[in-house]
Amino acid sequence: MSDPHPDEFAGRGGIPASCNAAGPYPCQHGQVKLRCLLVDDNRAFLEAARVLLEHEGVTVAGVASSTAEALRQARALQPDVVLVDIGLGDESGFDLARLLARDGGGGSATVILISMSAEADYADLIAESPAAGFLPKPELSARGIGRILGHTP
Numbered sequence: 001m002s003d004p005h006p007d008e009f010a011g012r013g014g015i016p017a018s019c020n021a022a023g024p025y026p027c028q029h030g031q032v033k034l035r036c037l038l039v040d041d042n043r044a045f046l047e048a049a050r051v052l053l054e055h056e057g058v059t060v061a062g063v064a065s066s067t068a069e070a071l072r073q074a075r076a077l078q079p080d081v082v083l084v085d086i087g088l089g090d091e092s093g094f095d096l097a098r099l100l101a102r103d104g105g106g107g108s109a110t111v112i113l114i115s116m117s118a119e120a121d122y123a124d125l126i127a128e129s130p131a132a133g134f135l136p137k138p139e140l141s142a143r144g145i146g147r148i149l150g151h152t153p
Helices: 006-010 043-055 067-077 093-103 119-128 142-149
Strands: 035-039 059-064 081-085 110-115 133-136
Touching: 035 043, 035 067, 043 059, 059 067, 067 081, 067 093, 081 093, 081 142, 093 110, 110 119, 110 142, 119 133, 133 142
Parallel strands: 035 059, 035 081, 081 110, 110 133
Antiparallel strands: none
């Protein structure tokens, strides 16, 4: 059986398995697209963050607005990173980070805490949490996530 002609993929929504194929983004050898779960109680922020991160090449696998929803999604989606707002309405992002770390709810997902507040406002709690780091919401970016994960300077 011969391999399908690349034009056959076009009608089925498939992608040729080569970096030589023309596409909207340049191929970056050795890099796998990062998959994340966004957790925040503000729907407008979730949408804005999704658009920003996807534009920067991060796959937003899902969004959640509560601890229970975040745990369900983390188990189902197995993201690489879970971005957790420190203030989840009446819930605590610190508690969610501990739950994700304790029961493996996110698989091997790395938790990064986010907030509109400055890191100094929560420095002790961030240090005591199992989170890999903190990003202020205004600085949320693929580069900022990569820096915490040790992928970029």
